[in-house]
Amino acid sequence: MSAPVQVPGSFRTDGPDDWHRVHPVSPLVRGWVAVAAIIVVFGRTSLENGASYRSGSLEFNGAPVGVVAAVVSAAVVVFGVVFFLSWRFTRYQVTDDHVHVNSGVIFRQQRRARIDRVQAIDVVQPLVARAFGLAELRFDVADSGKSAMKLSFLKLDEAKRLRAAILARAAGVAADPAAPGVVAEAPERQVLALAPARILGATLLGPTTVVAVIVLAFCLALVAVTGEPATLVTLVPAIIGVGAGYWRSFTNDFNFRVALSADGVRLHYGMLETRAQTIPPGRVQAVGISQGLLWRACGWYRVHLNVAGLGDDRRDHESRTVLLPAGTLPEVMTVLALVFPDPGVANPLDVLAAGIRGKGGAQGFVHSPRRAFWLDPLAWRRNAYRATGTALLCRRGVLTRRLEVVPHERTQSLSLEQGPLMRALGLVDFALHSTRGPVTPVVRHMALPAGRALFDEQAARAATARRIHRPERWMTGAPGNGPAGNGPTGSGPTGSGPSKYLEEEHGR
Amino acid sequence: MPDTPARNTYPSPLNPEGVTFLPVSPRLVTARFIERGGWGLLFLLVTSVPLVLRATGVWPGYPAVLAWVLPAAVLLIVLWVLALVRRQVRAIGYAERDDDLLIRHGILFQRVLVVPYGRMQFVDVTVGPLERALGLSSLKLHTAAPGTEAMIHGLTTAEAARLRERLPALGEAKLAGL
Numbered sequence: 001m002s003a004p005v006q007v008p009g010s011f012r013t014d015g016p017d018d019w020h021r022v023h024p025v026s027p028l029v030r031g032w033v034a035v036a037a038i039i040v041v042f043g044r045t046s047l048e049n050g051a052s053y054r055s056g057s058l059e060f061n062g063a064p065v066g067v068v069a070a071v072v073s074a075a076v077v078v079f080g081v082v083f084f085l086s087w088r089f090t091r092y093q094v095t096d097d098h099v100h101v102n103s104g105v106i107f108r109q110q111r112r113a114r115i116d117r118v119q120a121i122d123v124v125q126p127l128v129a130r131a132f133g134l135a136e137l138r139f140d141v142a143d144s145g146k147s148a149m150k151l152s153f154l155k156l157d158e159a160k161r162l163r164a165a166i167l168a169r170a171a172g173v174a175a176d177p178a179a180p181g182v183v184a185e186a187p188e189r190q191v192l193a194l195a196p197a198r199i200l201g202a203t204l205l206g207p208t209t210v211v212a213v214i215v216l217a218f219c220l221a222l223v224a225v226t227g228e229p230a231t232l233v234t235l236v237p238a239i240i241g242v243g244a245g246y247w248r249s250f251t252n253d254f255n256f257r258v259a260l261s262a263d264g265v266r267l268h269y270g271m272l273e274t275r276a277q278t279i280p281p282g283r284v285q286a287v288g289i290s291q292g293l294l295w296r297a298c299g300w301y302r303v304h305l306n307v308a309g310l311g312d313d314r315r316d317h318e319s320r321t322v323l324l325p326a327g328t329l330p331e332v333m334t335v336l337a338l339v340f341p342d343p344g345v346a347n348p349l350d351v352l353a354a355g356i357r358g359k360g361g362a363q364g365f366v367h368s369p370r371r372a373f374w375l376d377p378l379a380w381r382r383n384a385y386r387a388t389g390t391a392l393l394c395r396r397g398v399l400t401r402r403l404e405v406v407p408h409e410r411t412q413s414l415s416l417e418q419g420p421l422m423r424a425l426g427l428v429d430f431a432l433h434s435t436r437g438p439v440t441p442v443v444r445h446m447a448l449p450a451g452r453a454l455f456d457e458q459a460a461r462a463a464t465a466r467r468i469h470r471p472e473r474w475m476t477g478a479p480g481n482g483p484a485g486n487g488p489t490g491s492g493p494t495g496s497g498p499s500k501y502l503e504e505e506h507g508r
Numbered sequence: 509m510p511d512t513p514a515r516n517t518y519p520s521p522l523n524p525e526g527v528t529f530l531p532v533s534p535r536l537v538t539a540r541f542i543e544r545g546g547w548g549l550l551f552l553l554v555t556s557v558p559l560v561l562r563a564t565g566v567w568p569g570y571p572a573v574l575a576w577v578l579p580a581a582v583l584l585i586v587l588w589v590l591a592l593v594r595r596q597v598r599a600i601g602y603a604e605r606d607d608d609l610l611i612r613h614g615i616l617f618q619r620v621l622v623v624p625y626g627r628m629q630f631v632d633v634t635v636g637p638l639e640r641a642l643g644l645s646s647l648k649l650h651t652a653a654p655g656t657e658a659m660i661h662g663l664t665t666a667e668a669a670r671l672r673e674r675l676p677a678l679g680e681a682k683l684a685g686l
Contacts, residue, residue, distance in 0.1 A: 142652070285652075308652055412653035415621040416522050423618075428522065433653035440655065448521055456524055459622050463607040466626055 019091040026090075026153040027083035029129050035079060042072075092151055094165055099139070101149055113141040113149050115169045119283045119309040122148075122320070123159045123276045130274065135159040139166065140309030148309070163278065167263040170280060188261035191338065192331055194324075196254060198300075202326030203249045205294040212242045253325040258335055265338045267323070277320065283307050284339045287323070287405040288439035289332060289356055290397075300326040301356065303335055306437030321438050329353065340405060344389030355386065355393045355403040365395060366454075371425050372445040385430070385443045385454060390465070392432065392458060394441040404441035406432055408458075408465035416455050430454055518599045520612065522620045527610060529601025535642045536600075536662025540593045542638060548586030555579045602660050609649070609675065611658055623658050625678035627651045633672050635665070647671055 014020075028035070085105045093100040099113045121139040129135060129152075136152035137159045154162065215238065223229055254271035264280035286306040295301070303324040310321055324335045333349055345351050347363075354363035359381040361367060367384035368376065376383060378398040386393045392411075394404040417429045428451035430443040446454065523529065556579040561567040595615055603610040608624040632648040639645060645668035649658035663671065 411624070412627050412651045413621060413623040413656045413658065415619055417617070417619045418522055419617050423521070431655065433651065433655035435652045436654050452522070452524065455620070455622070459608060459624070463624060466624065 014093045014095055016093075016095065019093050021087065022090050022092070022151060023132075023134055023153050023155060024087055025132050025134065027086045029126070029132060029134060029153055031079070031083065032128055038075065094162060094169075096169060099149065099166060101151060111149055113139065115166055116172070117142045118166060118170045118280070119307050120280070120320075121163055121166060121278045123156070123163055125156070125270075125274045127272045129153050137162055140307070142308040164263070167278065167280060171263065188259040188266050191258045191260050192327075192334055193255075193257040194253070194326065198326055199250055199253045199256065201298065202253070202295070202300055202302075203246055205292070205298065205300075206249065207292055208242060208245050208249070209294065210292070212238075252319050253322070256325055258324065258338070260338055265323075265335075269325075279305070279307060279339070285406070285410045286434040286437070286439040286441060287336065287340055288441075289336075289403045289405075291356070291401045293399050295326070296401075299328055301329065301332045302326060303332055304438040305339065306434045306439045308435040310437060329356070332356070336405075340391065340407065342390050344391060351386065351388065351393070352403070355384075355395045355405075357401060358395075359384075365393075366446070366450055368427070368445040369447040372427055374425060375421060375427070376445055380445065383444045383446070385446075387454075387457065387461065392441070392461075394432070394443050396442065396444055404439050406434055406439075406441050408461045409468075410434065411458065411462035411465075414455060414458055414462075416451055428452070432458070518601060518612075520599075520618055520620075522618050523612065524610070524620070527603045527605070529603045529610070529612060532597065532600045532602075532660065532662035533644060533664045533667075534597065535644055535664075536597045537594050539638055539642050539644060539662065540597065541590060544589055544593065545586070548582075548589065551582050552579060552586060555582045597662060600660070600662065604674075609658075611660060621656070621658055623649050623651060623656060625675065625681070628675060628679040631672055631675050633668050645669075649675065 086103075089105050089108070090101075090103040092102070094115075097115055099115060100110065101112075102108065102110045119140045119142050121137070124136040124138060125134070126136070132153075133156055134153035135156045136150060137154060138148045138150045138152075140148045151159075151162070216235075219232065219235055223231055251271040251273075253269055255274075256267070256269040259266045259268065261278075264278050264283070267275075267277040267279075269275055269277075284305055285308060288304040288306075289301050290304070291301045301324070302322065305321050305323050307321070323339065324332060327335065333352065336343075336352065343352070351363045354365060358365070359367070361384075363386065365384040365386045367382070368380040370380070372380040372383070379396065382396055382398055382401070384395045386395075391405050391407045394406070396402050412433045412435065414433070415431045417431065418427070422428060422445065426448045427445045428448050430446055430451050432441040434441060443451075443454065518529070558567065558570050559575040559579060562570045562572070562575050592615070596613075599615050599618075600613045602612070607626075608622045610620065610622050612618070612620040629650045629652060632650065634646045634648070635644070636646075643665050644661075645663050645665050647660045647663055647668050649656065651658070660671075
């Protein structure tokens with residue numbers, strides 16, 4: 001509102017008294033479902049009963065027109081007042097260090113987030129908001145409690161400018177002395193895009209299909225035994241549910257693109273509701289690569305992330321922690337190079353490939369001893385770990401293959417666990433605790449000496465890595481970096497990292 | 509440290525080399541006896557209601573086997589749980605190292621946990637009524653990871669206060685963000 005925004009694509013951070021409001025249409029975009037529901041319910045009963053003349057006057061639904069008109073206008077006024085108040089009382093401010101969002105009419109809420117703790121930032125456009133050219137800005141802060149902070153809705157350009165400003169402040173970019181607080185949005189470079197056919201195939205071959213086939217087979221067997229085909233009718237809700245699951249999964253991952261900018265990795269996805277998610281460098285706590293049973297034939301893998309704050313919101317944590325919904329091995333390596341630029345080994349492609357689909361002791365993986373067969377007859381050769389110079393790779397699973405990568409400096413805590421059977425066999429489970437999210441790194445059923453050695457060494461490695469770890473503000477670490485971030489520290493996504501993968505690829 | 513009572517002597521193959529675990533207060537045995545014994549007594553009373561009803565002739569149709577076996581099984585389990593308490597408490601130990609805190613517990617299902625000081629977000633000290641009567645406190649360390657579950661029961665109040673002051677100070681010195 002009061003922001004003196006003159007240069008397109010630039011943004012000025014606010015002083016303590018500059019407050020902005022969200023777009024006036026926002027409450028309608030948020031509340032349109034309620035409005036639509038009331039119109040539908042009211043309209044349907046009116047239409048069903050129909051208009052009729054009775055005793056000389058026009059009546060709807062048995063009530064005089066005047067009453068109906070009064071009810072409708074009352075509803076309009078009530079909605080209008082509620083929407084106006086909700087808009088009027090929502091204010092935000094982006095200062096150099098904090099984002100403030102005040103909202104609520106009766107129960108006021110004032111939220112303040114430290115910008116240097118921003119973990120991820122999204123520009124979300126639900127379908128209705130897209131029609132108005134609006135977008136929601138939401139960001140996860142490591143110390144802000146359960147839910148993400150939201151600004152809904154802003155004009156798309158304004159949302160992008162805010163995103164750029166917040167990210168620049170989070171990066172610790174020194175303001176241009178000539179124009180303090182003015183930052184330009186970092187350009188992005190597309191790294192890879194997934195074709196709709198890939199998303200469709202991945203959805204159809206996903207875990208939903210496995211479950212659906214099993215349930216269907218069970219029901220058919222039941223019908224064959226009981227001889228009552230009527231039981232199949234009970235399947236109808238399940239079929240609708242499965243269809244809805246497919247639809248959600250397909251539309252959510254549709255048009256998935258991975259891009260790289262100086263602000264971090266940027267993910268674009270969604271068909272009806274589109275989302276642009278930015279994960280600044282150094283925010284990734286753990287990476288998990290998994291492959292379900294049916295994907296093996298296609299050679300696809302899914303890549304998940306743990307980012308602090310992202311896993312807290314139950315409703316969207318499933319989709320928002322996906323770095324790559326379905327990618328081939330080279331694509332997996334490409335995105336890994338973005339979030340995990342320094343693999344810490346000379347031949348990362350071989351090591352990661354061995355971790356993703358290998359078994360046994362190839363490429364320096366230490367796996368469970370033969371006696372673990374009694375607990376894990378199929379997977380004992382898959383259960384393994386490998387420590388590189390920068391991260392621990394944990395491998396497990398036979399039907400669903402998993403590889404979990406945790407940078408040493410991201411280790412939160414470690415534990416060794418042993419039950420009675422494992423003690424009898426001289427085995428131990430090693431668990432590495434990462435922030436809340438889909439990646440839970442464990443190394444199952446290690447030989448006792450190997451597990452103890454891993455425990456001690458990993459604690460030492462984590463301590464060393466923390467001491468030399470880069471700062472939270474990823475552009476303040478190395479001198480000589482411009483504000484646009486044409487090359488942050490070597491550990492940033494645009495640093496020397498990706499080339500470590502690429503050089504080897506060319507060398508092969 | 510010499511072989512004094514102030515040393516946790518619980519031998520375990522999981523214990524790291526060269527680490528001396530400190531034990532928690534033996535008064536935790538008393539606390540757990542009272543707590544678990546109380547629950548056990550409650551369960552025993554509830555499960556012996558049919559037996560009483562049958563003996564007094566209110567419910568003569570109730571099968572005798574069930575009337576006896578159920579409370580007997582509960583009694584056995586309660587006695588077993590109580591018999592384990594002393595060893596379980598002895599198996600709890602913690603050790604402060606240069607960079608991290610080690611916590612171990614469990615006999616049948618053992619767990620050794622290491623929490624780096626720099627990873628601690630905050631420290632909770634809680635005292636229940638029974639614990640207060642016995643001069644005990646429980647300490648919980650929170651990291652950014654939900655899987656950490658670092659809890660030490662049965663610290664003396666003084667020791668809990670010492671750790672509560674010391675651990676955040678160490679964490680501050682070794683702070684590493686997330």
